[in-house]
Amino acid sequence: MGDIIDVSDLVLVYADGTKAVDDITFNVKEGEFFGFLGPNGAGKSTTIKVLTTLLKKTSGRIRVAGYDIEHEQGEIRKLIGVEAQESVIDPDLTGRENVTLQGNLQQMKGTSLTERVDELLRLVELEQVADKQAGRYSGGMKKRLQLAASLVHKPKLLFLDEPTTGLDPQSRAGIWNYLEKLNKVEGITIFLTTQYLEEADKLCGRLAIIDFGKIVASGSPAELKREVGADTIALSLEGGRDGETAVAKKILGSVEGVTEVFDSDGGLTAHAKDASRLIANVVRALDEGGVRLSSLNVSTPSLDDVFLKHTGRRIRAEELGKRPEMVFGMRRLRR
Amino acid sequence: MTLFFDTEYLFVRALKKVIRNPILLFFSLFQPVLFLTLFTQLFKGLGGLAGFPSGSYIAFVTPGILLQNGFTSALQSGTSMVDELNSGFLQNMLVTQVNRSAILLGRLLSDAFRVCVQSIIILVMAYLLGAQMVTGIAGVVVILVTIASFGLAWSGISLSIGLATRRAETVTAIGFFLTFPLLFMSTALFPQAFLPSWMQIVSSLNPVSYNVNAIRDLALGGITWSTMLSAYGVTALLAVLTLGATLYQFRKVVS
Numbered sequence: 131m132g133d134i135i136d137v138s139d140l141v142l143v144y145a146d147g148t149k150a151v152d153d154i155t156f157n158v159k160e161g162e163f164f165g166f167l168g169p170n171g172a173g174k175s176t177t178i179k180v181l182t183t184l185l186k187k188t189s190g191r192i193r194v195a196g197y198d199i200e201h202e203q204g205e206i207r208k209l210i211g212v213e214a215q216e217s218v219i220d221p222d223l224t225g226r227e228n229v230t231l232q233g234n235l236q237q238m239k240g241t242s243l244t245e246r247v248d249e250l251l252r253l254v255e256l257e258q259v260a261d262k263q264a265g266r267y268s269g270g271m272k273k274r275l276q277l278a279a280s281l282v283h284k285p286k287l288l289f290l291d292e293p294t295t296g297l298d299p300q301s302r303a304g305i306w307n308y309l310e311k312l313n314k315v316e317g318i319t320i321f322l323t324t325q326y327l328e329e330a331d332k333l334c335g336r337l338a339i340i341d342f343g344k345i346v347a348s349g350s351p352a353e354l355k356r357e358v359g360a361d362t363i364a365l366s367l368e369g370g371r372d373g374e375t376a377v378a379k380k381i382l383g384s385v386e387g388v389t390e391v392f393d394s395d396g397g398l399t400a401h402a403k404d405a406s407r408l409i410a411n412v413v414r415a416l417d418e419g420g421v422r423l424s425s426l427n428v429s430t431p432s433l434d435d436v437f438l439k440h441t442g443r444r445i446r447a448e449e450l451g452k453r454p455e456m457v458f459g460m461r462r463l464r465r
Numbered sequence: 466m467t468l469f470f471d472t473e474y475l476f477v478r479a480l481k482k483v484i485r486n487p488i489l490l491f492f493s494l495f496q497p498v499l500f501l502t503l504f505t506q507l508f509k510g511l512g513g514l515a516g517f518p519s520g521s522y523i524a525f526v527t528p529g530i531l532l533q534n535g536f537t538s539a540l541q542s543g544t545s546m547v548d549e550l551n552s553g554f555l556q557n558m559l560v561t562q563v564n565r566s567a568i569l570l571g572r573l574l575s576d577a578f579r580v581c582v583q584s585i586i587i588l589v590m591a592y593l594l595g596a597q598m599v600t601g602i603a604g605v606v607v608i609l610v611t612i613a614s615f616g617l618a619w620s621g622i623s624l625s626i627g628l629a630t631r632r633a634e635t636v637t638a639i640g641f642f643l644t645f646p647l648l649f650m651s652t653a654l655f656p657q658a659f660l661p662s663w664m665q666i667v668s669s670l671n672p673v674s675y676n677v678n679a680i681r682d683l684a685l686g687g688i689t690w691s692t693m694l695s696a697y698g699v700t701a702l703l704a705v706l707t708l709g710a711t712l713y714q715f716r717k718v719v720s
Contacts, residue, residue: 216553
């Protein structure tokens with residue numbers, strides 16, 4: 131199987147001088163479920179905009195489905211479906227009209243379009259509300275409608291920019307279910323960006339971790355986690371004063387079996403093989419050093435640990451829920 | 466062919482959006498009716514003044530109200546475009562195979578259509594209030610074409626401002642800043658001879674005056690070719706400038 135996306139040395143600098151994408155090289159094979167995992171502002175959306183012909187690259191070489199992005203945009207647009215991060219559903223049109231309009235813009239019409247629209251509304255389970263205005267849909271329903279619209283012309287390659295950001299866990303699980311079906315049953319290649327670790331972990335066959343416009347690691351979730359090579363011990367300290375943290379860090383590093391120690395939000399994170407067997411030693415050593423713990427957690431490696439290992443930071447999860455609500459609120463005011 | 470169909474799809478969509486916002490529809494249709502009523506009642510006495518070209522002020526001012534409505538409506542073109550830019554709807558269209566020109570054309574034509582509907586309402590109102598229409602139905606058609614072309618040319622200003630600034634507030638602010646001086650310093654509300662002399666100079670250079678004069682001829686006097694030609698000439702020139710600027714800004718967004 132060939133590469134459906136082939137990117138080398140891509141750089142994108144915005145007009146104001148911000149380097150949003152800083153020399154990234156990666157490829158996606160046909161049929162793959164590929165993900166970009168990274169925090170807000172890492173360059174994920176910018177990369178999608180370049181790959182979907184919305185933004186001109188500053189430099190680098192990109193081929194999508196074998197076509198050159200500079201000279202064959204028309205061919206690329208026929209083959210790709212895009213679900214943007216913003217809700218681009220027309221609130222005044224019904225669900226059915228939204229998908230039909232998208233089909234029209236993709237140069238489809240007649241009974242073949244009508245049938246395709248019905249099929250998609252059934253797929254995303256919106257047939258009951260298909261003739262209601264989309265402005266009345268819930269956030270999860272809008273996302274599903276957007277997904278249906280992006281699939282109308284049977285794209286070979288689907289770009290999803292944070293498809294579940296701002297959704298409740300149940301809606302998120304629903305979307306995951308459709309996406310897995312699309313990839314496995316229909317054979318559509320999917321390129322997804324996300325800030326959610328579990329989303330990347332569950333869906334992506336292969337992923338790249340991106341931070342400040344650079345790819346810091348890539349591979350399958352299992353490979354990446356294996357690379358961390360160790361379990362995680364997360365501590366939070368009762369005092370949390372700077373001095374105490376430094377002392378604790380030193381003590382923790384000297385415990386036999388601990389390989390690495392990082393500062394993390396409000397505490398410390400250590401990597402160790404077979405961490406569960408070290409708990410007693412860790413607690414004893416810290417206690418002897420006068421450090422008081424408020425919590426201690428042992429876990430097998432997650433993608434967050436992979437991110438931490440490569441960037442020295444965690445992906446902050448608390449920002450996730452807030453942003454989209456604000457965006458929706460502003461849009462409602464404007465209308 | 467794709468240009469034709471794509472324009473049609475987007476034209477229909479824009480009309481559906483208007484129809485499905487009944488409150489907006491009501492106010493945008495009845496705003497001109499309100500203006501017509503206010504102006505005709507307030508200045509009724511002017512019709513009897515010596516030197517006033519036509520007997521009734523209603524008949525005189527209706528063309529001016531038609532133009533004023535065309536102005537206001539054209540301003541909405543730019544704010545709708547800003548909305549689509551900021552919501553991501555425009556970007557969504559740009560990743561499809563849609564004909565790029567159809568995006569602008571669909572918007573412009575639906576705005577022109579809306580202006581025509583509003584103008585018909587104003588003409589019916591004016592007729593009920595006693596205004597004449599000497600050139601009959603054919604004249605009405607020409608009036609609608611004149612207003613629609615003027616509206617298109619004027620849409621170009623709000624569209625290019627909208628595309629350049631991406632702010633609806635800026636479009637509205639600049640729009641009103643231009644609308645009122647141009648309307649008052651023209652022959653829309655008063656005969657040229659009634660204006661102070663410095664305003665007469667502005668009025669004779671003002672594109673609004675040319676279009677009002679042409680419509681007024683059609684309504685009150687009959688077709689005058691020189692007036693018609695100069696109105697369309699001025700509108701064409703305006704359109705080249707404003708739609709040219711729009712196209713330039715649009716290309717920057719599209720590519």
